[in-house]
Amino acid sequence: MKIVVCIKQVPDTVEVKIDPKTGTLIRDGVPSIINHDDKTGIEAALTLREQLGGTVTVVSMGPPQADVALREALAMGCDEAILVSGREFGGSDTYATSGILAAALKKIGYDLIITGRQAIDGDTAQVGPQIAEKLHVPQVSYVEEVKEATEDYVVVKRQFEDGYHIIKIKTPCLLTAIAELATPRYMSVRGIVEAYEKEIKILGFEDLKDDLELDMIGLKGSPTNVYQSFTKEVKGAGTILKDLSADEAVKAIVDKLEEKFII
Amino acid sequence: MSKGIYVVVEQRSGKVQNVGLELIGEATRLKADLKDDVVAVLLGSDIEGEVDKLFHYGADKVVLVDHPYLKEYVTEPYTKAVTAIIKEYDPEIMLFGASSIGRDVAPRVASRVRTGLVADTTGLRMAKTQEEFDKEASMGCEDPTRALLMTRPAFGGNIMATLMCPRTKPQMATVRPGVMKRIDKDESRKGELIKFNVDFTEADMNVEILEVVKADKKSVDLTEAKLIVSGGRGIGSAQGFDMIRDVADALGAEVGSSRACVDAGWIEKDRQVGQTGKTVRPDLYMACGISGAIQHVAGMEGSELVISINKNDTAPIFEVSDLGIVGDVKVILPKLADAIRKYKANKVTN
Numbered sequence: 001m002k003i004v005v006c007i008k009q010v011p012d013t014v015e016v017k018i019d020p021k022t023g024t025l026i027r028d029g030v031p032s033i034i035n036h037d038d039k040t041g042i043e044a045a046l047t048l049r050e051q052l053g054g055t056v057t058v059v060s061m062g063p064p065q066a067d068v069a070l071r072e073a074l075a076m077g078c079d080e081a082i083l084v085s086g087r088e089f090g091g092s093d094t095y096a097t098s099g100i101l102a103a104a105l106k107k108i109g110y111d112l113i114i115t116g117r118q119a120i121d122g123d124t125a126q127v128g129p130q131i132a133e134k135l136h137v138p139q140v141s142y143v144e145e146v147k148e149a150t151e152d153y154v155v156v157k158r159q160f161e162d163g164y165h166i167i168k169i170k171t172p173c174l175l176t177a178i179a180e181l182a183t184p185r186y187m188s189v190r191g192i193v194e195a196y197e198k199e200i201k202i203l204g205f206e207d208l209k210d211d212l213e214l215d216m217i218g219l220k221g222s223p224t225n226v227y228q229s230f231t232k233e234v235k236g237a238g239t240i241l242k243d244l245s246a247d248e249a250v251k252a253i254v255d256k257l258e259e260k261f262i263i
Numbered sequence: 264m265s266k267g268i269y270v271v272v273e274q275r276s277g278k279v280q281n282v283g284l285e286l287i288g289e290a291t292r293l294k295a296d297l298k299d300d301v302v303a304v305l306l307g308s309d310i311e312g313e314v315d316k317l318f319h320y321g322a323d324k325v326v327l328v329d330h331p332y333l334k335e336y337v338t339e340p341y342t343k344a345v346t347a348i349i350k351e352y353d354p355e356i357m358l359f360g361a362s363s364i365g366r367d368v369a370p371r372v373a374s375r376v377r378t379g380l381v382a383d384t385t386g387l388r389m390a391k392t393q394e395e396f397d398k399e400a401s402m403g404c405e406d407p408t409r410a411l412l413m414t415r416p417a418f419g420g421n422i423m424a425t426l427m428c429p430r431t432k433p434q435m436a437t438v439r440p441g442v443m444k445r446i447d448k449d450e451s452r453k454g455e456l457i458k459f460n461v462d463f464t465e466a467d468m469n470v471e472i473l474e475v476v477k478a479d480k481k482s483v484d485l486t487e488a489k490l491i492v493s494g495g496r497g498i499g500s501a502q503g504f505d506m507i508r509d510v511a512d513a514l515g516a517e518v519g520s521s522r523a524c525v526d527a528g529w530i531e532k533d534r535q536v537g538q539t540g541k542t543v544r545p546d547l548y549m550a551c552g553i554s555g556a557i558q559h560v561a562g563m564e565g566s567e568l569v570i571s572i573n574k575n576d577t578a579p580i581f582e583v584s585d586l587g588i589v590g591d592v593k594v595i596l597p598k599l600a601d602a603i604r605k606y607k608a609n610k611v612t613n
Contacts, residue, residue, distance in 0.1 A: 011418075093379065094370065094380065094382070095373065095374060095377075095378075095379055095380070098370075098374065121417065121418055122382075122417060123382065123383055123416070123417065123538070124370075124382035124383070125366045125370070125382060126366075126369075126370035126373075126380060126382055127370075128370075129338075129367060129370040129371045129374070130370045130371070130373070130374040132371070133342075133370070133371045133374035133375055134374060138338065138339060138469040138470055139338055139367075139371070140338075140470065141338075141363070141366070141367045142363050142367070155473065159363065160275075160336075160363050160364070161362060161363055161533070162275060162477055162478050163475070163476045163477040163478045164476050165335065165472050165474065165475055165476070166472070166473040166474035166476075167470050167471065167472055167473065168470065168471040168473055169469075169470045169471075170469075170470075216377070222379070223377075223378055223379030223428055223430065223431045224379035224380070224381055224426050224427065224428050225402050225426065225427055225428075225429065226424050226425070226426055227395070227398060227412060227425045227426060227427050228424070228425050229417075229422055229423065229424045229425075230422070230423050230424075230425075231422060231423070238569075238584055238585035238586055238587065239585070239586055239587065240576070240581050240584070240587040240588075240589065241586070241587065241588050241589065242576055242589040243589070244588065244589075244590060246590065246591075246594045246595050246598050247598065249572070249588045249590050249595050250595060250598045250599045250602045251602075252586065252588065253570055253572075253586065253588065253595075253599055253602075254599075254602050254603065254606055256568070256570060256585070256586045257514075257547070257570075257603070258606070260546075260547070260567075260568050262490065262514070262546065262547050262568065263514065263603060263606055263607060263610075
């Protein structure tokens with residue numbers, strides 16, 4: 001089985017800071033990581049390869065620096081890594097991104113595509129389903145367990161807020177992974193060495209243009225555009241009480257609850 | 264010309280979900296500027312009984328697709344139905360709940376009809392200022408007076424971004440559950456019901472549901488709770504939630520949690536408040552041992568009254584608290600539960 005995992009390199013958000021003057025992100029010195037849900041997807045793919053045989057290809061769209069994420073995926077055990085990169089692709093929203101990735105996936109070939117449910121920077125959860133739509137393959141998102149897998153179909157547990165479905169889906173298809181699906185393995189020393197010996201293939205605009213909607217890529221072709229970005233206003237702080245005894249603290253809270261008619 | 268504010272109303276087990284009513288409420292607010300009808304789209308099997316409720320909460324029209332294929336949520340039949348409705352009626356705006364269903368179907372629909380989709384929005388408004396009109400026009404929008412501005416958090420809530428969808432229709436967004444307010448129910452409100460037929464074929468059911476399991480435990484809907492007592496890492500352990508539960512019990516409140524406790528396995532995921540959990544806006548949010556990372560604050564800052572207890576006087580939670588107590592939750596909470604019970608008992612006697 002040929003499994004392709006789509007991954008995104010994202011900043012480690014906990015460390016993201018905003019320039020108070022410009023209101024823009026300070027990216028300098030912020031470490032980049034493989035998006036969590038995507039790393040879960042890599043692990044699930046590697047596990048399936050161990051059961052069924054075949055290969056795991058990892059694909060990322062991004063600037064040339066994204067090859068770091070791809071090498072990490074290789075070091076985890078993926079067989080092949082492909083970077084989808086080009087100036088024409090910059091500024092793409094989810095519609096445009098999924099169109100470009102779908103074009104790349106057509107070139108690469110696939111039986112099963114796994115993406116993370118969502119990326120921690122954008123949180124949209126849209127690119128997975130939109131790739132599936134572009135490729136005319138069925139999808140199951142929010143996959144928390146693979147119950148059974150064969151060359152022809154997979155049986156997965158699909159999470160909902162109020163329960164779950166067990167779904168049988170024929171390949172080729174796309175699954176989106178959530179954290180519960182798998183615990184990503186660490187890179188092995190041998191894997192790290194090998195990762196740097198492997199070549200990362202690059203697919204650019206010229207390679208993909210025949211399969212692209214040319215008016216729907218990049219910043220200009222994206223159907224959605226950012227009007228403005230801003231830092232959120234925070235609610236002003238109220239009263240902060242320090243050095244109270246427990247009884248005084250309790251009284252302060254009860255008084256407040258009484259004042260606001262909570263009790 | 265594209266027309267109408269369409270809301271895809273979510274139903275589960277044949278019952279309309281609150282997020283759908285919230286979106287209808289938001290659509291009525293957009294209608295004040297746009298003047299278009301609010302149209303609720305209801306998909307399901309044997310669900311006509313739910314239609315009147317949508318009128319009562321503000322829908323002018325309901326487009327109903329009633330078919331056995333729509334009983335349980337499956338991506339393709341739902342996508343096909345919504346797409347058919349868009350092709351037939353050419354909506355100006357279409358909104359979905361940002362639930363595990365809305366976030367599955369909306370991207371697929373947007374891709375199929377070749378339009379933009381803004382995820383997980385927390386604010387919607389029509390363009391109003393000249394600056395907004397100019398910007399929309401410069402991006403190719405033909406009628407900026409009908410342009411929707413959609414605001415959403417990004418980078419875990421660190422940044423808010425306002426987006427537009429200037430050139431393609433419908434202008435589509437998913438909206439976080441619990442953020443918008445529904446309007447008051449008016450049982451005398453009536454509207455027009457349109458029964459819409461979709462030509463489903465067997466090929467549309469392209470996956471097979473082998474099993475449907477509804478959570479057997481009493482499902483918690485924190486977004487509906489009026490009072491929430493929430494625990495964070497500072498409560499120390501899974502047992503720490505016993506004190507949280509005790510205070511919640513004394514108050515008649517629900518129990519919430521920060522992500523750290525869910526990740527540590529101290530409490531179920533459906534209790535999590537924050538960017539990757541629930542967005543809540545209760546009358547009281549009591550944060551106990553929660554430091555207040557921006558991702559957590561994103562999910563509770565709409566709360567009416569915030570009381571927090573934390574050992575660390577520089578905890579960011581204090582910046583969004585009406586009352587902050589610097590102290591040890593393990594000492595304060597047990598006493599607080601007693602004090603609340605005592606207060607309530609006295610109140611009854613008096």
